[in-house]
Amino acid sequence: MNNFLFVAAENDAIPECKAGGMGDVVRDVPRQISERGDKVHVVVPAYSRLHVNGTFRTNLNFQLRGFTYTAELYEVPPKKEFRNITHYVIHHPEIEAGDIAHIYHNDPTEPFYTDAIKYFIFCTAVAEAIKQEVFGKLDVVHLHDWHTSLLLFLRRYHNSYSVLKELRFVYSIHNLAIQGIRPFDDNYSSVTNWFPQVDYDAAELLDYRYQDCINLMAVGIRLADAVHTVSPSYKEDILLPSAPPEFIGGEGLEKDLQQANNEGRLFGILNGCNYKNIRRAKKRTIYRNIIKAIFLWLQEESKKYKAHFLAHTGEKVVPFLVNPPEFICASVARLTEQKFYFFKRSPEALEEILKKLEKINGVFMLLGTGAPEYEKFLRQMSRENKNFIFINGQSEDVIDSIYFESDLYFMPSLFEPCGISQMLAMRNGHPVLVHNTGGLKDTVSHMKTGFKFDGDTYDEKISNMLKSFDEVLDIFLNDKKTWSEIRANAKKVRFTWEKSVDAYYKLLYAL
Template identity: 40%
Template structure:
């Protein structure tokens, strides 16, 4: 069986990772290949100039009223079981190697949607011309690849692909890539002016004058894959953000229809396990962590002429941590700062913000918290000001891979109070390193963490009850660690022994998605 995966990210290639989808595109194809499948992965070329590469062909792609030349390359990396393909065009690499450009709220997704629409058109053209071999299964990932399904369905030039089996994985339903049908340079009719399409299938349910790539793919493919069984159930319900519940985000009706037609499958993502990761905690030290933090802080500071307050406060706090060695637990958190991940941290609780309340409770045991991540500017500001108020909080605004690895290895408790979590990789990485997690009982977190067995979890029906439950669970967890060390050690051992392996996931892909 030959599978072609189409995506925006792929951590098998350097600097092509933003979120967890990149880990999936790195690890899952390898697991499938080890089961005997032929797997090709194609993403845009964001500027992989340093990689060994061979040109497979040049495509002449009709797009936005012009013919664009797009080069198809096979690139060679250490992972040779999977054929890695990239498509080159100036539009894909114009943002200095960045995967996404994050347009402002006036024209959300505009630049990225145009870029990925051209990429999708080029993928279809490569299939039509045989530059990319026709697969048995076409596997599309998130909205960035959804126009492939639209073109293969509605563009008569690709009619020969109408029987090609197709799968669409929803990694994050909160990001749908919505753009107008027309009247904008970044719109479906601007990209594909000759396309005859069924607007009822492609339109956004809330904004009928807009094209919704994610909804389109859900309606057009043979199988829809959600990245955990619990998330596959949650998206069937309407979101109630005022109550802290995030479900189908407007697509619940389409997903329920797909479920009725036996199209929806929930399969949990996997994680890579090696002997090195099992034993890493024994060799890493806090001194190494603090040195790595200082190095990454200096690197971030050097990028700008004016020193940001977040970096200045963080460096001062780091010096305090070094001068006064930690006596209590080290609580860690690693991830992108979005409302998905951090909404609860900024809720009011006990006349404080939740994050302040957690720091206060942690301070009673002489513990410290280190948060690594960046994202939403308003959330970055919230956590920076919380760091200024709490002497036991260190916030590192950015991402440093080495720092992240050390936080997984050296932390006593990993904090992941996501408001929704399709699958989650951070909790798997923390558990792998022997760090139990405190999580909100949603999505993939619910499917990977069992309260008082391999971690700790909380729940609630409203934002207020969730916030109160988070703080209460945090206090109970710290108390258990302090007063019941035998039970704590057992939970740590269980967390470290828990396995979510890609070979098992790959077998589910074959039986539930591909066959």
Template identity: 40%
Template sequence: MHILMVGAENDRLPNCKVGGVADVIRDIPYALSGHGLTVSVVVPDYGQEQLTRHFIADIAVPFRQHLETASLWLVESSEGVNQYVISHSLFSDNGGKIYCDDGANRPFASDATKFAFFSASVCEIIEHRVIDNLDVIHLHDWHAAGVSVLAKFSPRFVYLKTLKLVYTVHNLALQGIRPFNHDESSLEAWFPTLNYDGHQICDHQYPHCYNPMRSGLNLCDVIHVVSTTYSFEVQETSRPDEGFFGGEGLEHDMRLAAGQGRLFGILNGCNYSAADKDKLSYSEYLTEAEKCIFKWMSKSNLIETKHYIAHQRVSNWKALKEKAIVSSVGRITDQKVLLLMQKSANGIVLDDLALVADKFNSNIVILGSGDPYIESQFMQVMARRDNVLFLNGYDQKLGDTLYPLSKLFLMPSSFEPCGISQMLAMRDGQPCLVHGVGGLKDTVSHNETGFVFNGESLVQQVENLIESFEQALSLLSTNESQYNVISRNAESARFEWHGLAQEYISKLYN
């Protein structure tokens, strides 16, 4: 069986990662190959200089009333997996960045055009059998969903129509919505002769708009979401005021797919062979953090307040006795930290956690970047609380070495389709405190491998988060032997790709 994986990111390649989808597309092909499958992977060529490209073919692609030329390159072939990129100026014109930011007035405009062309290029490669002997086309997130639209509605793609289409949803919150017409970034501008059924691919809230995410759900043979619990959550209507995030407007389509037996929840895996044994001591970590702060400072002629405060905090901690660390690594977004941003008598909930941590002689280290407003709020907490360090950026080594150094990992996501950070923390023997949603519920067992809180409303969730946080640190402080049992259980938990790949084969591909 030959699978073609299609997506926007692939961490097997340099500078081709933004989120967790890149980890999946990096790892699952080799796990499938271990079961005897042949796997090809194709992503856009964002102009990475480090790639060694071997020319395969030029492809003529009808797009926006022109015949564009894209080029297919093989960049790696090993262990039964072929890695390809497709090059065109649309992909590399953004300075090597994978995604553009068009602002609130034209959301997804540049990216939607780019990935529509990418999808069209993939369809041409398949139809002309440049990559041949395929059995399954596996599309990842809205960026690749255009393949399903062309496969369904374009009479040109005869061979493509005979292949099985599988669609994985990694992030339901991002759907790539654009108008059907009257805009240069619209479905009819990209494919003016396409005779499509708008009822199947329109957005529910904005029926004059094309929704790639919904298109993938309705037009593909099999739908995959990245945890069992999340496969049930997406069938329910989101209730943000109550702190519940489910189908994000697509719950009807998810329920339809489930009723047809097309919806499956399979967890993502973790790569255990890549466990970083290069551990840093507390003082070595602070020195490494200081180096990163200087690196981030150097990107601007003016010293940003967040980096100045962080450097002062590191310098102060260096002169003080070592304390236990509570850590958090990830994107600074509403999804991840909505609960930490809720107002409280002490400022925001992160302030409350800092006060609890201080009671147990612990420091909080947060590493990540994202929403500027949330970043500003976290910076202000750092200014108010001597035991909080907010490292507002990202560095691979800084993240990898924080996992084994910390005593407790904090992941209070409001929704989490799967999550990888909790698996990485557990891999290094760090118990996690998580919100019992999605993949977090499926990977962390309360008082066995970590700590889990829930709540029927935002208020309840905040209360239970603070209570669980205090209980976890109290256990660490008063019964370290029992805490170490939980730590060892976390370290021994396994979410191996090899076993999960067998589920892909039996549920998604066969």
């Protein structure tokens, strides 16, 4: 029996521990491993809240900033029990909940300041737990994104953790754009402040642009035994330099990625999707669920500043209880540049789409929270356009209903490492319209399971996005046979975790 440790910032197998697609991966891959009869331990930070219903397992003592720190390891109950999987959280008062999904901190003036501190503490606690064999004798440690790459720094340079060199370390890139860059010195949230006793080689860790800083995403790429991107096409994209906004590639790390590729350490394996035990919404409950969610949000203190807007959204939705629209175009995503750059830079294109929908009694429904400037922009668009329903909150019931009841799922991502939303929409038999990039290239087949747009220049992309939207509406209205075939094809296609994890075992885990 092989013994795995998954280390991540998110884990959707336990309640209230997900901000994005990484949480899905950290939930689903261990389940596949357990089905093969192997053992998995999954550990995430407690964020000062996730340990509350847990069972205390042990104290972890380690040195940081010249002091002895004590963190607590708790075993926590999952949403669903699977044999051979154990879920843990690490609690320390300085590992705080952030303002993004109660996980990440948004530090606009000094990016990653707070997050770096909490993940420094978390990773060192995990290293101590591995050293003490709290998880038993491990074969593979699977790290996810920059939040966990400090374990590779400790493995390489920290005398107390040389035992980590005996294990195989795999590093998954979920979002290359977020790199965890912090100063080496002269800052409370710096490497030297937290690890004064560690003699490290700055040249091996530095960010190319800010050479007085560590780049923790780069550390993962440079020091892991295997590096993994979550789709084959995204792997090809990131080997090339970015030329935004037309093309988002290696984000300044293409040389490191090329080197990992040349050394046979870089692999592109498509994420899977869950097709069993799906949490389903009831039919025709979407508007009821939206109104119910709005009432709940209005009672939350943190939403008080949005109260007028939430009421405005509710007011728009109430008439649909009696007279629903005839076509729903929908998007569910974190509100970031990655997901909605095209709309924010070209609001006239979004207005054009809304006009096209208005002609067929259609609406565009967009659910998400995220960057304040994107929230503000979309709230304004909602006020100005009666058929744009912006749901500025998070609700599983509303999200399930959107995936279940929309006619077209729209994903105009600037770049997309893999994407799970398109798979969830297709699973329900809904065509998707996507930008032809990264994992969207690998999962959507134009005119077979959905629709794609692209272009060599930014203006071409926007023009083709609108042309594709026309094409979608034309087929929906005038070619029911083709529309039904695309729906049926979308529902039939399978991106299974079984297939993905076969490739993990062979290429990443080398088992």
